[in-house]
Amino acid sequence: MRRSRFAVFVISTLLATGTALTGAAAAQASQTAATGGYVALGDSYSSGVGAGSYIRSGGDCDRSTKAYPYLWAAAHSPSKFDFTACSGARTGDVLSGQLGPLSTATSLVSISVGGNDAGFADVMTTCVLQSDSSCLSRIKTAKAYVDSTLPKQLDTVYTAIRSKAPNAHVVVIGYPRFYKLGTTCVGLSGTKRSAINGAADYLDTAINKAAANHGFTYGDVRATFTGHELCSGSAWLHSLNLLSIGESYHPTAAGQSGGYLPVMNSAA
Template sequence: MRFPRSLFRSALVVAVAATTAFGLAAPASAAAGKYVALGDSYSSGTGAGSYGSSGSCKRSANAYAQLWANANAPSAFSFVACSGAVTSDVLNNQVSAITSDTALVTISIGGNDAGFANVMVTCNTSSDATCVSRNNDAQNFARSTLPGRLNNVYTQIRNRAPSARVVVLGYPHIYQLGGSCWVGLSETKRAAINQSADVLASVISGRAAAYGFTFVDARSAFAGHEICASGTRWINSVTWPVDESYHPNATGQRGGYYTALEAVA
């Protein structure tokens, strides 16, 4: 991710530990087989530090995928999530890591397709009305165009690993409304951003259910830890490097995503 194109690209939406398992049977123990971690910056761990030699993909040693692999010792681990990824990047550069013996696949994708990096830039630099309008545009895209793009990704995952457990992780709410922030975006802007998170969660969870995948709703997993929350904040506000803004920090990757993933995998 690079500012402004990818600064907030990955996500602005959805946070939580509520999980719903649908349909297809999964192996008795995902840890017994190969684990493949796909997705964008929320999966690569941008914002959580310790990126090693992963370059612009910013794959963090503190990302939920790496934490799960460390704790569960799968037979093989392929960590290919990359900061800034859109659905076409997953198809062109990531799904090839999935083989027929894959037991677990995780993925977060869709926020960049809907342009939420631009949403966050707009809301930080423009009026309330412009921010709300830009969120409405992103929400309309998510409802009308994103489902087909997700179908393309989910079809490839299922075809490549017919018996794998597939866990689709959503995006957290960025803000706690009525919270403790005295500066920054207006409450109108924060509410519009969170509403976009809700739309994205609805679309992604619906397509995940259609494929029999497990959806982790990150809005609950991060609840009480958003920006403006009175408790420990698991999401960066504007920070440096700027591409790590509005992403989970190391505590959020562990307390939010990893905890939720352990509950279902």
């Protein structure tokens, strides 16, 4: 059906107005978040492992000035910024060592956690060093853990966050897919790459569901990393790095600023 010029004008105007209002709402949300304290919790994907420029006082936690929480805080100047995310953290580590700064004055919290609980490092080690069948078997075990155990662990963490920071807007950040598929790539087989991507999706789905159960905002980074996976020719993730094993399969500085920060900006 052909639309009249007037109809097209009206639709265009409404769309433009909606976009403007959405932008205004996002800006207002960021301003609200910045009026109180911001606490960044979580694992290595939040601390910034792989991004370099580590804060000396952070010790083995490898907190980076190029990690998305630090970049967000620098851009929005919250009244207080506490960066407690730490490399290798599991849900139990968040509970025991990262929640101290949370209070009724906290207006924004971000967190990425769950990958280490599900055995991320062991999955990647198995898939890199062993056969396709061993890789698939280890991923099956990880998925079973995500089904049976991880939801309760996430629920415990999220409940504790809400209890200690009842007024905060909480942003739960997910994980990217690791590989671009359907292209020639030196290293892991196509079977392994596809299975690892599927495992990332499986984990993200579980985390998203747990976050929604608590009314938290979920930040999905898979779209922003699309086109920048390993084997893409423009990767925002480190591949296996024998000189710095800990940085392997973690976002680069570009992955933090181009993959994670835009999602945090939208979600906060």
